[in-house]
Amino acid sequence: MSARTREADVVVIGGGPAGLASAASAADAGAKVVLVDRNRELGGILNQCIHDGFGLHAFGEVLTGPEFAARYIDRAFDAGVEVHPNTTVAELEASRELVCTTLGERYPLRAASVVLAMGCRERTRGMLQIPGTRPAGVYTAGTAQWLTNMRNLRVGKKILILGSGDIGLIMARRLTWEGAEVVGVVELLPYPSGLPRNITQCLEDYGIPLHLSHSATCIHGRERVESVTVARFDGRRQPVPGTEFEIECDTLLLSVGLIPENELSRRVGVRLDATTSGAFVDDRHMTNVPGVFSCGNVLHIHDLADWAAEEGARAGTQAAAYALGGPAKGGAKPIRIEPGDGIRYVVPQTASRGSKELLVSFRVTAPDENRTAEVLADGRVLASEDLRRAHPAEMVQMKVGCADGLDADRLEVRLT
């Protein structure tokens, strides 16, 4: 404890892929970096994601979550990052003064810049308000993943999954391999919210039925879940009378979405985007609070950890530049970047005037084929890319080059 640094150029909060990559790149840029994580082990949520499919983008290899995490953990240590494990950041001030708690002790930490990389949490039953009894046997898919993969516990024998998010799909296959019977996946939307490859390799491989445009209307059971009533839902998300049927199961997993973990951000006055539930950032990943940066799932939910890590690396470089070089002079009004036709959100939400290159990440509102994504500056096309398939489950990234420096009143990303 006493050996722990109390002052650094950059403090990174969260040791998942985004935080690790961010800490490593800030240290590579010459900053003195402290990384704080509340768990004993670094790697964040990746430690429980023991399936493969990570790293193709970042390393050109197919890795499991823990293997992918190990690469970034090594990278952070090699870069000279000081790690404070088992430590929660309890308070954060706009002056970049933090209060950390570890094993009942509190200590202060001060930084020139702070990177928020706290990840996300899962939506729960309470947020869905499904009527019925409150029996045991209802878990979020991530909790079931933790119990199965980290604690070697069995969550149930006959499992129904509500929501077709990737974690639920991965758990459908995992629990099938563990000997459980997965009786179905029920999805409110007319299309799945997980990646197509997970529909194939997690559901179709095992003949697990996917009920699209359906949802749960009631949970039954006294002590343990006994069954769930499911009905077809219409376009206005209302159950269609007469379509109800009952599915017998002893366990219900919820895979109904992730929410960025922004409690700390909110308290320090970080402005949040109503669509992403993450911070409003500029093209350096800096929030409205000077010196406070955001990346990874706490900024917007990523479907690929590879991209969360890449975003972290970019934010870390910028946080180091801020810490070592002081706030940029400039002062020119930033340019708003707005989602246009067919686009749900765009990150970052603003760009600096004069930027030579800009990377935008966005999601489309509905599944579609053969569309073109365009980035417009005051109505003029700056960049475009053909999307053979557009799907809300898949984040899209586009690089926009502007050799003469970006200058416009407003940027827009849209589908045509």
Place this chain on the structure above:
Amino acid sequence: MTTKRLTCILCPNGCEVEVSYSGEPTPESISVDGNTCPRGVDYAIEELTAPKRTLTTSVLVYGGTQPQASVKTACPIPRESLFDAREALRRIAVDAPVAIGDVVASDIAGTGVDVIVTRPVPCSP
């Protein structure tokens, strides 16, 4: 002529490829369309002739900071061997410490493939 749509699972792009063949599917008779990269062709041919998957699961660990270590088959194995491989791994336990890449079983379920550790488990203090 048989025509099918498959989702290539080799990378997160998940391309939807269209395959067609007449008679029995063989590497020579299958034609593939819609793949973004050449690996999509290999995937489609393998998927129709001898589908393979990687098994990712865990084995028990004694004396470690965690009760189990996650493991994977070093390469994809025939899909019909997945459950046999999983069963065989239930009977395997290793002593801590284990490191990424340690082999916990070889020739799993007669596939000729090793099973390796994917998450390090140090000894418990």
